[in-house]
Amino acid sequence: xxxxxxxxxxxxxxxxxxxxxxxxxxxxxxxxxxxxxxxxxxxxxxxxxxxxxxxxxxxxxxxxxxxxxxxxxxxxxxxxxxxxxxxxxxxxxxxxxxxxxxxxxxxxxxxxxxxxxxxxxxxxxxxxxxxxxxxxxxxxxxxxxxxxxxxxxxxxxxxxxxxxxxxxxxxxxxxxxxxxxxxxxxxxxxxxxxxxxxxxxxxxxxxxxxxxxxxxx
Amino acid sequence: xxxxxxxxxxxxxxxxxxxxxxxxxxxxxxxxxxxxxxxxxxxxxxxxxxxxxxxxxxxxxxxxxxxxxxxxxxxxxxxxxxxxxxxxxxxxxxxxxxxxxxxxxxxxxxxxxxxxxxxxxxxxxxxxxxxxxxxxxxxxxxxxxxxxxxxxxxxxxxxxxxxxxxxxxxxxxxxxxxxxxxxxxxxxxxxxxxxxxxxxxxxxxxxxxxxxxxxxxxxxxxxxxxxxxxxxxxxxxxxxxxxxxxxxxxxxxxxxxxxxxxxxxxxxxxxxxxxxxxxxxxxxxxxxxxxxxxxxxxxxxxxxxxxxxxxxxxxxxxxxxxxxxxxxxxxxxxxxxxxxxxxxxxxxxxxxxxxxxxxxxxx
Numbered sequence: 001x002x003x004x005x006x007x008x009x010x011x012x013x014x015x016x017x018x019x020x021x022x023x024x025x026x027x028x029x030x031x032x033x034x035x036x037x038x039x040x041x042x043x044x045x046x047x048x049x050x051x052x053x054x055x056x057x058x059x060x061x062x063x064x065x066x067x068x069x070x071x072x073x074x075x076x077x078x079x080x081x082x083x084x085x086x087x088x089x090x091x092x093x094x095x096x097x098x099x100x101x102x103x104x105x106x107x108x109x110x111x112x113x114x115x116x117x118x119x120x121x122x123x124x125x126x127x128x129x130x131x132x133x134x135x136x137x138x139x140x141x142x143x144x145x146x147x148x149x150x151x152x153x154x155x156x157x158x159x160x161x162x163x164x165x166x167x168x169x170x171x172x173x174x175x176x177x178x179x180x181x182x183x184x185x186x187x188x189x190x191x192x193x194x195x196x197x198x199x200x201x202x203x204x205x206x207x208x209x210x211x212x213x214x215x216x217x
Numbered sequence: 218x219x220x221x222x223x224x225x226x227x228x229x230x231x232x233x234x235x236x237x238x239x240x241x242x243x244x245x246x247x248x249x250x251x252x253x254x255x256x257x258x259x260x261x262x263x264x265x266x267x268x269x270x271x272x273x274x275x276x277x278x279x280x281x282x283x284x285x286x287x288x289x290x291x292x293x294x295x296x297x298x299x300x301x302x303x304x305x306x307x308x309x310x311x312x313x314x315x316x317x318x319x320x321x322x323x324x325x326x327x328x329x330x331x332x333x334x335x336x337x338x339x340x341x342x343x344x345x346x347x348x349x350x351x352x353x354x355x356x357x358x359x360x361x362x363x364x365x366x367x368x369x370x371x372x373x374x375x376x377x378x379x380x381x382x383x384x385x386x387x388x389x390x391x392x393x394x395x396x397x398x399x400x401x402x403x404x405x406x407x408x409x410x411x412x413x414x415x416x417x418x419x420x421x422x423x424x425x426x427x428x429x430x431x432x433x434x435x436x437x438x439x440x441x442x443x444x445x446x447x448x449x450x451x452x453x454x455x456x457x458x459x460x461x462x463x464x465x466x467x468x469x470x471x472x473x474x475x476x477x478x479x480x481x482x483x484x485x486x487x488x489x490x491x492x493x494x495x496x497x498x499x500x501x502x503x504x505x506x507x508x509x510x511x512x513x514x515x516x517x518x519x520x521x522x523x524x525x526x527x528x529x530x531x532x533x534x535x536x537x538x539x540x541x542x543x544x545x546x547x548x549x550x551x552x553x554x555x556x557x558x559x560x561x562x563x564x565x566x567x568x569x570x571x572x573x574x575x576x577x578x579x580x
Contacts, residue, residue: 116327118323118325118327119327119329121289121323121327122321122323122327123340123344124289124316125287125289125316125319125321125398126316126317126321126340126341126344126388126392127312127313127314127315127316127317127341127344127345127392128313128344129310129313132344136329136332136340136343136344137329140329140331140332141329141330141331143331214331216330216331216372216373216374217330217374
């Protein structure tokens, strides 16, 4: 592999890490509260509100049912509004985050829903308010699942970011298509695949270790 | 009689000095779930410092009742007074400080798996907004009380069932409650652990003077620690009284059936041979309690009513330091006058006597 290609590879790794990391953090920041809202507003939840629950559910389902490649293009006006441009790595973070947030909200919802109702009742019996229940019971008890779900989301984002090349975002997927596939640079293709495997395994390993440390069940 | 009626209807503001001692007062509590009435007019008082046990089969309304006391469940109608103030009209937010005055222990412990034992115990104080140093001191104090000081830093998953319930009790006591609610606290535990948990609750009751209301489906629990018992069936209190009195003289069928497991019963091989009419022997059931059971009942019987009789089965229990006995006696059936004399003598000494039937051959 020529030094130029190697430099391109390094840049692409950075772009992929940036896109995955930034949109991952954004999906965590918005997805977790959204997951909490889904559980809290559901029947028997701590802030039961069925109509709100249905509206939230419908919005999330709506975003999740649009294929990412279409979301990428459809969101161009929004991206331009937020980032100022619709081309490049930062521009890709907007659709990636918007796709990952509802995805992560659903994963967080599943973990939060699994928290034993008896624990919520115990917190209520102690005189705890909703905020106490969220902070002391729901989130800490669901934390292993919340972290495991975040790991899954990050791995999914690594894959999704490969498509972001379509709007000039760069990244490993873009490199593999333009050099490895279109210019028959097999070495680039192999290198990209190896880097992706290492990246995904690394994310999964860190996530698993963290879950093992957090899980006291 | 007339005066009594006037007082009841005419003057609703009767100031009864004994009422001020009540930590809990329930007035005609009703709660329906769909077509079934979980509570169908329950009125009950819990006096300061006592242990009141509420017993009933599953589905009798026990859980609904105990949850009405801290507002986890709202009654459809009726009033709940905690330390003299009515809580039925309080909103969720106003209930929160009140719940801090009431500790609750659960059947499945409900400990937070993500928190250590001491953090679990300190949680009610954290909810109250107490500083960390105070919380940890109090948690250490309580863990010592329940005998689990060395487990302070452990996570609940590493504890046995009995240890988990000790943590549950310590947590319920953290905010120095005026009332402790126990929701089938020993139902998930083995008999030996049950005894140790009940002993702990009794110890807390006598040492701290804490009022305890517990619900259970096991008479053994009531016998071990309760001062008073209320029997609930189909959402109604069917019987209420001092534990030894209810044990000695159960009035309702449901109470008798709940007592069945721990009180002497006629052995089935005799019961199956019982017949009406004449037989070689007559089987009597004799219930004695309190003073009547303390005297030399049987030696006096032989001295006063000469003639044979035989103890077939039975025993005397001690409930709240009171003897409560159920004895099955066989009397030869040929002599009707002798039998009548035996029964008359026993009744005279305060025993309850029931002729169960006759057996053809001596058993």
